[in-house]
Amino acid sequence: xxxxxxxxxxxxxxxxxxxxxxxxxxxxxxxxxxxxxxxxxxxxxxxxxxxxxxxxxxxxxxxxxxxxxxxxxxxxxxxxxxxxxxxxxxxxxxxxxxxxxxxxxxxxxxxxxxxxxxxxxxxxxxxxxxxx
Amino acid sequence: xxxxxxxxxxxxxxxxxxxxxxxxxxxxxxxxxxxxxxxxxxxxxxxxxxxxxxxxxxxxxxxxxxxxxxxxxxxxxxxxxxxxxxxxxxxxxxxxxxxxxxxxxxxxxxxxxxxxxxxxxxxxxxxxxxxxxxxxxxxxxx
Numbered sequence: 107x108x109x110x111x112x113x114x115x116x117x118x119x120x121x122x123x124x125x126x127x128x129x130x131x132x133x134x135x136x137x138x139x140x141x142x143x144x145x146x147x148x149x150x151x152x153x154x155x156x157x158x159x160x161x162x163x164x165x166x167x168x169x170x171x172x173x174x175x176x177x178x179x180x181x182x183x184x185x186x187x188x189x190x191x192x193x194x195x196x197x198x199x200x201x202x203x204x205x206x207x208x209x210x211x212x213x214x215x216x217x218x219x220x221x222x223x224x225x226x227x228x229x230x231x232x233x234x235x236x237x238x
Numbered sequence: 239x240x241x242x243x244x245x246x247x248x249x250x251x252x253x254x255x256x257x258x259x260x261x262x263x264x265x266x267x268x269x270x271x272x273x274x275x276x277x278x279x280x281x282x283x284x285x286x287x288x289x290x291x292x293x294x295x296x297x298x299x300x301x302x303x304x305x306x307x308x309x310x311x312x313x314x315x316x317x318x319x320x321x322x323x324x325x326x327x328x329x330x331x332x333x334x335x336x337x338x339x340x341x342x343x344x345x346x347x348x349x350x351x352x353x354x355x356x357x358x359x360x361x362x363x364x365x366x367x368x369x370x371x372x373x374x375x376x377x378x379x380x
Binding site for chain 2: 194195202203204205221223
């Protein structure tokens with residue numbers, strides 16, 4: 107009886123393997139909208155984050171803009187100015203991971219710019235940036 | 239039972255990198271070509287060491303993600319995607335600039351039948367401190 111149970115378990119396991127083998131595990135995607143990126147006129151504009159800024163990023167992979175981190179203006183998109191980090195890596199992560207820059211409008215972070223995908227990922231709510 | 243044994247075996251540290259330690263290789267941290275940047279790939283954890291997926295950089299196989307191992311490649315400035323395929327295919331995308339050094343760390347997460355090995359772009363300071371305990375695998379593309 108025990109042997110029969112083991113066999114049934116094994117057959118079930120193989121069956122699940124066949125079914126799951128056809129499944130797409132890549133379930134969580136970052137939603138971004140293609141956007142127009144324009145080089146800045148002012149290549150020297152930078153700011154420093156005065157305090158740690160936690161961010162509710164997509165897929166619950168929270169991010170932190172570190173106190174003292176420096177950010178340099180590298181372009182603009184219709185949603186705001188795009189700042190690249192000079193001393194920390196910023197990414198947006200779901201099933202895949204994308205390098206990301208900050209999009210800032212009127213002193214508020216409004217989303218992420220994905221430089222490889224050339225897309226904009228909006229935040230549900232803008233975050234005021236403490237700048238130095 | 240079978241599943242448990244498989245997970246146990248896959249978690250054993252055989253299959254770890256066997257090359258010289260990072261401190262012995264002492265590679266330059268930047269590319270020698272001014273038009274290129276350098277990308278370091280490394281995997282610190284011995285978890286799931288039997289799983290050594292190929293590392294694809296913009297569709298080209300540049301090495302394997304071997305536990306406790308590292309390797310590096312030089313590439314022209316541009317946009318890059320690193321893909322590893324185990325049960326699932328996961329990618330990390332980033333920009334490489336001239337003279338820049340980037341670090342891709344391979345992590346292992348639990349999968350349905352085996353661990354998933356996926357790349358993560360990390361800060362240079364993190365990469366520099368973690369890679370010293372890894373061994374050079376020489377970008378094995380076999």
